[in-house]
Amino acid sequence: MAYYIQNEDLEIYDLIQKELQRQNTHLEMIASENYTFPSVMEAMGSVLTNKYAEGYPNKRYYSGCEYVDGIESIAIERAKKLFGCKFANVQPHSGSQANGAVYGALLKPYDKILGMDLSHGGHLTHGAKVSITGKTYQSFFYGVELDGRIDYDKVADYAKVIKPNILVCGFSAYTRELDFAKFKEIAESVGAVLMADIAHVAGLVVANEYPNPFPYCDVVTTTTHKTLRGPRGGVILTNNEEIAQKIDKMVFPGMQGGPLMHVIAAKAVGFRENLKPEWKTYAKQVKSNIKKLAEVLVKQEFDLVSGGTDNHLILMSFLKNDFSGKEADIALANAGITVNKNTVPGDIRSPFVTSGIRIGSPALTARGMKEKEFEWIGERIAEILSDIKNESLQSDIKKQVFALGNNFIIYDKSIF
Structure with missing residues (x-):
């Protein structure tokens, strides 16, 4: 395929090659990013991109769907097996659209959502006022305490006052395990539907390295990239037949x-990888690697939100430092380490500046890095942040980072 791009659109080809080089040499540590499988990319670049298939397997509005029906049916069955549920809709184009479909199926305009505050680690689609979800529905929020953990008694108190139609448990930046059983108790106490957004931890869930939202949650959404290492897309899961029918009609x-x-074919291919025994080894390593990184940074006297992590990410807090999350993000990027600035509990800076950064382990673990490499990376991060304005140091470390990256090439140039 690269042959055609190279000969037909050199401008785009050159930028793809530069991005390939960046991914192979830089240390990708954004918690929501990962390296997918070549087989997944092959499916995404297949002739299936030519086929319209409005509807569902064996109930389409176009003819010529006999083969894509088979593909979507396989994707559905693999998703159900992975998560241990009865129903799966694999059509949502993204996690945001999956969440929107759940709300559209189960809520009326101006019904109430209770979700995690965006500034405390929630997601835009959990009712943030700048999101369509916060404009269409009445949205209310719970958060984390200054120790970085959810106070479930407070969530229960909020729910009793608000009486939400949907209670959302999920996050984009929370470092501890969610107690789905407690969320279920809260939802039942006020008659709310319980929805889990496990986009960040789905790859850990299917490996039994993170609690499964079933049987506690009424409906579950996830993306298929992030910790699952599949293509960019969304999935909706449930055990409730009535909810399943409403969701199918809404999607x-x-x-x-x-x-x-x-x-969808790429999702099916990715799910097959997730079902392999080797997946459990990968997920366990993801957690082990981030714990090693956390250990090194704590030893270097940096503050971590909640003091550590139970999943695939950590949040570094700079509330006690003279620099911001944005400055830390830039300094690390200058050294070839890609993270993202992030708000932290008690943050007084704007979301464009922040007082923290979010760091994840999935992508580098996919490249084969283990505790030894994460210990080295942690020491370099500490070195950079302890002398954050030293551009010469950042340049020197970038050379070391590139040398490390070249020992863990994820994609051979020939496949592009």
Whole structure:
């Protein structure tokens, strides 16, 4: 495929090659990013991109769908097996659209959502006022305490006052395990539907390295990239037949037209990888690596939100430092280490500046790095942040980072 791009659109080809080099040499530590499998990319670049297939398997509005019906059916069955549930809709184009479909299926305009505050680690689609979810529905929020943990008694108190129609448990930046059983108790006490957004931890869930939201949650959404290492896309899961029917109608024709069959095929391919015994080894290593990184940074006297992690990410807090999350993000990027600035509990800086950074281990673990490499990386991060304005130091470490990256090449140039 690279042959055609190289000969037909050199401008785009050159930028793809530069991005390939960046991914192979830099240390990708954004918690929501990962390196997918070559087989997944192959499926996404297949002839399936040509096929319209509005509807669902064996109930399409276009003819010629006999083969894509088989593909989508396989994706559904693999998703159900992975998560241990009865129903799966694999058509959502993203996690945001999956969340939107759940709300659209189960709520009326101005119904109430209770979710985690964006500034405390929630997601835009959990009712943030700048999101369509916060404009269409009445959204209310719980957060974390200054220790970085959820106070479930407070969530229960909020729920009793608000009486939400949907209680959302999920996050984009929370370092501890969610207690789905406690969330279920709270939801039942006020008659709310309990929805879990496990986009960040799904790859750990299917490996039994993080609690499974079933049987506690009424409906579960996830992305298929992040810790699952699949293509970019969304999935909706449930054990409730009535909810499943409403969601199917909301995804199509309610929110989307033709599903992306090349992406659904890629989801199926990714799910097959997740079902392999080797996946459990990967997920365990993801957790082991981030714990090693946390250990090194704590030893270097940096503050971590909640003091550590139970999943795949950590949050470094600079509330006691003279520099911001944005400055830390830039300094690390100058050294070839890619993270993202992030708000932290008690933050007084704007979301564009922040007082923290979020760091994850999934992508580098996919490249084969283990505790030894994460210990070295932690020492370099500490070195950079302890002398954050030293551009010469950042330049020197970048050379070392590139040398490390070249020992863990994720993609051979020939496949592009």
